[in-house]
Amino acid sequence: MGLTASVLAIDAGNSKTDVAVVAADGTVLATARGGGFRPPAVGVTTAVDEVADAVVRAYAAAGVTAVAHVSACLANADLPVEEEQLAAALHARAWGGTVEVRNDTFAILRAGVAEPRGVAVVCGAGINCVGMHPDGRTARFPAIGRISGDWGGGWGLAEEALWYAARAEDGRGAATRLARTLPAYFGLDSMYALIEALHLEHVEYGRRHELTPVLFATAAEGDAVARSVVDRLADEVVTMATVALSRLGLLDEEVPVLLGGGVLTAGHAQLDDGVRALLAVRAPKAVTRVVTARPVLGAVLLGLDRVGADPLAHLRARSHWES
Numbered sequence: 001m002g003l004t005a006s007v008l009a010i011d012a013g014n015s016k017t018d019v020a021v022v023a024a025d026g027t028v029l030a031t032a033r034g035g036g037f038r039p040p041a042v043g044v045t046t047a048v049d050e051v052a053d054a055v056v057r058a059y060a061a062a063g064v065t066a067v068a069h070v071s072a073c074l075a076n077a078d079l080p081v082e083e084e085q086l087a088a089a090l091h092a093r094a095w096g097g098t099v100e101v102r103n104d105t106f107a108i109l110r111a112g113v114a115e116p117r118g119v120a121v122v123c124g125a126g127i128n129c130v131g132m133h134p135d136g137r138t139a140r141f142p143a144i145g146r147i148s149g150d151w152g153g154g155w156g157l158a159e160e161a162l163w164y165a166a167r168a169e170d171g172r173g174a175a176t177r178l179a180r181t182l183p184a185y186f187g188l189d190s191m192y193a194l195i196e197a198l199h200l201e202h203v204e205y206g207r208r209h210e211l212t213p214v215l216f217a218t219a220a221e222g223d224a225v226a227r228s229v230v231d232r233l234a235d236e237v238v239t240m241a242t243v244a245l246s247r248l249g250l251l252d253e254e255v256p257v258l259l260g261g262g263v264l265t266a267g268h269a270q271l272d273d274g275v276r277a278l279l280a281v282r283a284p285k286a287v288t289r290v291v292t293a294r295p296v297l298g299a300v301l302l303g304l305d306r307v308g309a310d311p312l313a314h315l316r317a318r319s320h321w322e323s
Contacts, residue, residue, distance in 0.1 A: 005064040007303035010072040011107050011296035012037030018296035019054045021062040026316030030061035039076050048089050070096035071303030073107035078144050105130045107298030108260040112291040119244045121237050124261035126153035129240035131248050139244040152236045158211040164225050165191050176225035181218045216268045234274030242282045260291040297321045
C-alpha cells in the first residue's frame with residue numbers, strides 16, 4: 001500500500017516557488033519548482049496560477065489529486081487580511097481540505113528550529129521579522145516599507161548608499177568613497193553621471209539593488225560613512241529581534257534568533273559581528289544562527305505541526321533537505 005499524501009507545502013517568494021507533497025510520516029513524495037509569486041504586480045489570480053503550475057506537476061509525480069492540509073508560506077502576505085485573501089484563493093483550487101497561509105518569513109523561522117519557538121529576522125530585498133511561541137502566539141511586523149516603519153533590506157540599503165554618495169559629491173554631506181565606488185560599478189566616473197543614468201533609465205531601475213554589495217565592500221575597506229550604514233543595519237536587525245522576543249515573553253530565556261535572506265547570510269563580517277555584539281547586550285540569552293535550509297522545509301514542518309504529526313515525521317522531513 002502506498003503512502004497517503006497529508007501536506008502540500010508551498011514556499012512562494014518573489015523570484016521562485018517551491019512546493020512539496022509530504023506523507024503524514026514525513027516522507028517527501030514529490031517536489032517541484034515554479035516561478036515567482038508577485039500578487040501586487042500581476043494580481044492574485046495570475047500569481048496563484050504560477051503556483052498552480054508547480055502544484056500540478058508535484059501532484060502528478062506523487063500520484064495524488066489532493067491532500068489533507070495546504071501549508072503555504074507566501075511573499076507579499078504581509079497583513080492578516082492579505083493572508084485571508086490568499087488563503088481563500090488557494091482554498092478555491094481544492095488542493096487540500098484545509099489551508100493555512102503565512103508570510104514567507106515564517107518558513108525561514110520554522111526551518112531553523114526544532115519546535116515552533118524563536119525569532120527570525122530576514123534581510124533580502126526587504127527586511128522582516130517574525131517570532132513564534134509553542135502556545136501558538138506569534139509576533140510580527142507589517143513590513144511593507146517605510147510607511148510601516150521599516151528600514152533596511154537590499155533595496156533600502158542601496159538607496160541609502162546613493163543618498164550619501166550624492167551628497168558627498170556635491171558638498172552637502174561628508175566625504176565618502178561611495179561617491180566613486182557606486183558609479184564605478186556601472187562603469188561611470190561620477191555620481192552625477194549615475195544619477196542621470198538612473199533617472200533616465202539608462203541603467204534599469206531594477207539594477208539598483210546590485211549596489212548593496214558595493215556598499216558592504218566599501219565598508220570593508222574602512223570607509224566611515226559606509227560603515228555607519230552597516231552599523232545601523234545591525235542595530236535595526238537587533239531592534240526587531242528584541243521587540244519580537246519581548247512580545248512573546250522570551251527575552252529572558254535561551255531562544256534561537258535566526259538570520260536569513262541574502263544580506264544576512266552573505267558573511268559580511270562587520271554586520272555579523274555587530275548583530276552578535278548588540279544581541280549580547282540586549283538579549284544575552286539569545287542564540288544566533290544563520291539559516292541555510294531551504295524555506296520550503298519550514299512550510300512542510302508547519303504543515304506537519306498542523307496535522308499533528310509525530311516528532312519522527314518532522315525528523316524524516318528535515319532529513320530530506322538536510323542530508
